[in-house]
Amino acid sequence: MTSFRLIAPDLPTETDLHAIADILHRRAGIVLAPGKAAMVQSRLGKRLRHLGIRDYRSYLALVTSDRGGDELSAMISALTTNVTHFFREKHHFELLRSHALPPLIARARAGGRVRIWSAGSSNGQEAFSIAMVLAELAPDLEALDIRILATDIDPRMIACGQEAIYDRPLLDTVPPALRERFFRPVPAGFQVIDSLRRMVTFRELNLHAPWPMKGRFSIIFCRNVVIYFDPEAQARLWARFEDLLEPGGWIFVGHSERITCADSRLETAGLTTYRLPDRPAANGETEWH
Structure with a gap:
């Protein structure tokens, strides 16, 4: 009987690591x-074995070639950290419930539109946490023009969010009453109910690439994302978010993140929470659908 053994790829050299770091920085x-050689080897080694490639030099030649677009996306996905859970940083959701959402719901009941963005949404737990708070506050939510956009650079995470099926342990941070109301058991775990899923649109998006949406948002969540970027990239991103906030709009950031741009109009509105002054915009507003 013949046995087969997968050939382990060679370890990345310093030159390989510099090249990988450069691609990751330029693209994402x-x-x-x-000191991340072990992490790179652990995550990308699986890709090399899957492709039958022995060394990182050949792998880098693939991802930088004209035919390597799909594998380049897979490489970035493999090196992206996805850490999230339902109702992470509870103080943000308390502020949503008490201050940010009630006037927006009132606006929607008067015929207005409300748009919320979960940027760097990972597998959708953040977006669905927002949706659950909305549904608690507005039993008539399905009749209102309130929508959530959830974006992430990792197509695997977008697929998870669209499916909205989570293992039982992931629901431990969801209050029991909400767990009972907003999830249904399915063979693979627990799925978010259809009415909440219809509220959330998932899209793949690189935050450092051009953004397709032109309309303004009432609320933006971008938490524990910019900590992986250099200071210049962080400043650019904060400014772009600010440009897409409507007057009085809110932005929620991660526990170790701060918006400190000297020319920013954002004002502190709570722990790792900022808000634009509530005054009319100079330009007309359009909406994403």
Whole structure:
């Protein structure tokens, strides 16, 4: 009987690591800190074995070639950190419930539109946490023009969010009453109910590439994302978010993140929470659908 053994790829050299770090920074704005050779080997080694490639030099030749677009996306996905859970940083959701959402729901009941963006949404737990708070506050939510956009650079995470099926342990941070109301058991785990899924649109998006949406948002969540970017990239991103906030709009950032741009109009509105002054915009507003 013949046995087969997968050939382990060679370890990345310093030159390989520099090349990988450069691609990751140019394409996704992510800084690969020194000393990450083991992480790169662990995550990308699987890709090399899958492709039957023995060395990183050949792998880099593939991802930088005209035919390597799909594998380049897979490489960035493999090196992207996805850490999230339902109702992470509870103080943000308390502020949503008490201050940010009630006037927006009132606006929607008067015929207005409300748009919320979960940027760097990972597998959708953040977006669905927002949706659950909305549904708690507005039993008539399905009749209102309120929508959530959830974006992430990793297509695997977007697929997870669209499917909206989560293992039982992932629901431990969801209050029991909400767990009972907003999830239904399915063979693969627990799925978010259809009415909430219809509220959330998932799209693949590189935050450092051009953005297709032109309309303004009432609320933006971008938490624990920019910590992986260099200071210049962070400043550019904060400014772009600010440009897409409507007057009085809110932005929620991660526990170790701060918006400190000298020319920013954002004002502190709570712990790792900022808000634009509530005054009319100079330009007309359009909406994403």
